[in-house]
Amino acid sequence: MTILVTGGAGFIGGNFVLDWLAQSDEAIINLDKLTYAGNRQTLASLRDDPRHVFVQGDIADRACIDRLLVEHSPRAVVNFAAESHVDRSIDGPAPFIQTNVVGVFTLLEAVRAFYGTLSGSPREQFRFLHVSTDEVYGSLSPSDAPFAESHPYQPNSPYSASKAASDHLIRAWHHTYDLPVLTTNCSNNYGPYHFPEKLIPLTILNALAGKDLPVYGDGQQVRDWLYVKDHCHALRRVLQDGRVGQTYNVGGNSERTNLQVVHAICAxxxxxxxxxxxxxxxxxITHVQDRPGHDRRYAIDAAKIARELGWSPAETFDSGLRQTVRWYLDHADWVQGVVSGDYRQWVARQYGSAGDAA
Structure with missing residues (x-):
């Protein structure tokens, strides 16, 4: 038995691959384009593991996807592949449309053709799991109830709009073509192997380097924080027992303002x-100019996945953050391997001198 994972050298995808192979002997075909956020070093422990087959490629490359599906006949496809940073989508939205919309369409069409060749038990058991974000739902006021799966889509950035489009494609391919899909929408992830342009790793690394800790605006933007290993567990549950065609929100039950997060890291x-x-x-800590259209609050209602699949996060925000800080203190070699000149230039454009991370 084999599964095909796309985007498996990124932050969440890489953690999922490592977690999967720690829990199971089932092989993974790992397809990743290796953009700035993809890092083979995350998968270094699997270099000689025959259960892990890495392929550098693009989900928008139909021939590549067709070949992998025919050669390996996976029982499931798990799609992490995405351009995923709001700030970068504001700076240049084109790659987000190409990967998150055109790429997902291409992947869906390849999987639909492959699914059409299956019969019997392989057809009945096949699943396509699409990993998405809570940002598709828009922004909440302080008094609003958290996002449930029925919340209307109101994306506010090029990134979230492109992810919303991909979610709609997934739904349509299930409704129109009866493709056995599952969708998850998660809150902000954090943990090991997180690319250091995001808030938590950026704060840790800037602090250690003696540099300013940039906080957008007043720092009162609220996010629900989910430890990445808890997210991986949720994805395994959805893939195993989720109802076909359904969406499951995955959250950490840990709302914090950005300023609270930065102070917790400092402590x-x-x-x-x-x-x-x-x-x-x-x-x-240094406050910098807020980014355009910055959503004020995200929060996830994860009651459905708890009720139907028995999942809830194992880590509190405090326990997960402590493990994350310890990981970065112990893995300076990994950090140096991902912090390139291109990354430094990008952070300088976003935050000015306050964001000079490394």
Missing amino acids: LLDDMHPRADSQSYARQ
């Missing part, structure tokens, strides 16, 4: 890796 570093001058890392 952990004060304890785990004190500054040489014994001052708090919080002294490095």
